[in-house]
Amino acid sequence: MPVPETVDLGGFSTAAGGxxxxxxxxxRPETAxxxxxxxxxxxxxxxxxxxxxxxxxxxxAGYLALMPDLFTQGGARRCLVPTMRAALSGQGRAYQDIAAARTFLAEHAxxxxxxxxxxxxxxxxFALMAAGKGSFGAASANYGILPKxxxxxxxxxxPIVASYGGRDRMLKGAAERLDAALERLGVVHDVKEYPQAGHSFLNDAATGPRPLRPLMRVAGMGPxxxxxADAWRRIETFFDNHLKDTES
Incomplete structure (x- = not known):
């Protein structure tokens, strides 16, 4: 199993203004x-x-996968609010950090x-906003709040593949609005809402503070x-078509 290794992205993020x-x-994939x-x-x-x-x-699935820790500089308590604001505004240090992660991958041997x-x-x-910035070959947005x-x-x-849960009370109608916008804009897309699922349905285990997990389940949040399984099938097929098929 490919176990993630911790890497230092500070040089890349500093160069990007992050x-x-x-x-x-x-x-890393196990195969060459x-x-x-x-x-x-x-x-x-x-x-x-x-x-x-x-x-x-x-x-x-065959991808060199890198997750930048957007809370590295300051921790979650100090970084959460400004990072959430950045996610919805399209501006902020987090976007430079994401760009740094992209550069690290693009330049990796x-x-x-x-x-x-x-x-x-x-x-x-973040995935939705980054999709419109022109630096990625494909994006997968999963139960993310839509830009205004x-x-x-x-x-x-x-190209964008997106997945939402019909029981996600925070994002009622988001899948329908996103699908209509991408159709109107002529963006290649695959948007699907799963009626029985809620927020964070792609997670394979419950997350968040343990005392709050029962309330989160009542709110329709969780695996x-x-x-x-269906969403991951769609994501992997979509990425295969738009990333692997463009390999030079």
């Missing part, structure tokens, strides 16, 4: 490369075992130069293995 300190978690890369953007809870396993899963991005929860919002001005944020975006 954090002076930035660490990342890199998972070079392979396409994928930047993994974590949930609002930060880097944890669940997010590391998501990174490992992408490596098993084991990477083909094709790089995608995937995000979960808060990371899903979808047309402005996603005009000219790279849904059936929906997750």
């Amino acid at each position: 954090s002076q300190r930035l660490t990342g978690h890199l998972a 490369g070079p392979r396409p890369g994928v930047v993994v953007v974590h949930e609002a809870l930060g880097v944890d075992d669940v997010m590391l396993r998501q990174t490992e899963r992408l490596a098993r 084991d990477c083909t130069g094709a790089v995608g991005i995937i995000g979960f929860c808060m990371g899903g919002s 001005d979808l047309d402005a944020a996603l005009a000219g975006a790279c 849904d293995p059936e929906a997750a």
Whole structure:
């Protein structure tokens, strides 16, 4: 199993105008490369075992997967609010840190130069905004809050695969609005809502403070293995078509 290794991204992020300190978690495919890369953007809870396993899963699918820790400089308590604001505004240090992770992958000897991005929860919002910035070959946004001005944020975006849960009370109608916007803009896309699933349904275990987990389940948050299996199938097929098929 590809176990992520911790890498120092500080030089790349500083050069990009981002954090002076930035660490990342890199998972390599077990088979010989070079392979396409994928930047993994974590949930609002930060880097944890669940997010590391998501990174490992992408490596098993044949991608050089790198998850930058957006809370490296300051910790989650100090970084969460400004990072969430950045996710929704399209501006902020976190975008330079994500760009640093992309550069690290693109320049890595084991990477083909094709790089995608995937995000979960808060990371899903980053993936959507980054898709419209022109630097990624494909994006996967999973239950991320939509930009206020979808047309402005996603005009000219790279291909996007997105997944939402019908029981996600925070994101009612998000899948339908995103699908309509991408269709209107002519962006290649695959957007699906899973009626039985809630927020964070791609996780393979419950996350968050243990005392709050029962309330989170009542709110429809947490794993849904059936929906997750289908969503991962769609993500991997989409990335294969738009990243692996463009290998030079």
